[in-house]
Amino acid sequence: MMREAEILRKIADNIAIKVPLTEDGLKTCKALTSDGTMVNVTLCFSAVQALLAAKAGATFISPFVGRHDDIGFDGMQLIADIRLIYDNYDFGTEILVASVRHPIHVLEAAKIGADVMTAPPKIIHQLFKHPLTDNGIKSFLADWEKTGQEIG
Numbered sequence: 001m002m003r004e005a006e007i008l009r010k011i012a013d014n015i016a017i018k019v020p021l022t023e024d025g026l027k028t029c030k031a032l033t034s035d036g037t038m039v040n041v042t043l044c045f046s047a048v049q050a051l052l053a054a055k056a057g058a059t060f061i062s063p064f065v066g067r068h069d070d071i072g073f074d075g076m077q078l079i080a081d082i083r084l085i086y087d088n089y090d091f092g093t094e095i096l097v098a099s100v101r102h103p104i105h106v107l108e109a110a111k112i113g114a115d116v117m118t119a120p121p122k123i124i125h126q127l128f129k130h131p132l133t134d135n136g137i138k139s140f141l142a143d144w145e146k147t148g149q150e151i152g
Contacts, residue, residue, distance in 0.1 A: 001028040009037055016040045016059060021049050026056040033057035040096065045073075047081035054091040060116065065109075066099035075099075076108040083113050103127055 001024065005017045016038035019025035029039045033056070040060040041053040045068055050061045063082060065075025082095055094115035100106060103126050109117050 001025065002031065005032055005037070014038070018042050021045075021053060026052055029053065029056040029058050033059065042098070044082075045078070047078060047085055050082040050093075050095075051085055054086060054089070054093040058093045060094050060096045062096045062098040064099035065097055065105055066101035068099075069101065076105065076112065079109055079114055080112045087113075 018040045019028050038059040041058040042062040044063040053061045068075035097109040097114045097117040100119040
């Protein structure tokens with residue numbers, strides 16, 4: 001992992017190296033963050049794993065909430081547990097909510113206080129949608145047409 005990180009760090013000063021939440025991954029995290037490199041520890045599925053990552057100096061922790069939900073666990077409870085632990089100990093590690101499956105994940109992550117999230121474009125586009133907004137636009141356009149006016 002360190003050999004690959006050395007190559008990737010040469011790309012730019014703001015590169016974040018992604019490592020798995022394994023013993024070797026956390027050793028790599030500690031070495032890289034000690035040199036000032038940002039590290040994203042990924043494949044996090046428990047709050048104690050997130051604790052280990054923060055102790056290793058992770059810049060970001062990436063809990064996979066959708067995959068957690070897929071096997072019958074509450075992915076958002078995982079985010080809440082991590083937020084509580086990080087706040088209790090004033091860890092600087094940012095919570096990056098990954099594997100977002102629907103807009104409710106985004107809402108809950110924001111309410112809990114997650115720092116970052118990644119989502120597919122489909123989910124991001126869904127964030128704009130609301131039936132009252134769509135109906136309101138139709139109503140405004142219909143009212144405007146009734147005036148017979150034009151702009152421009």
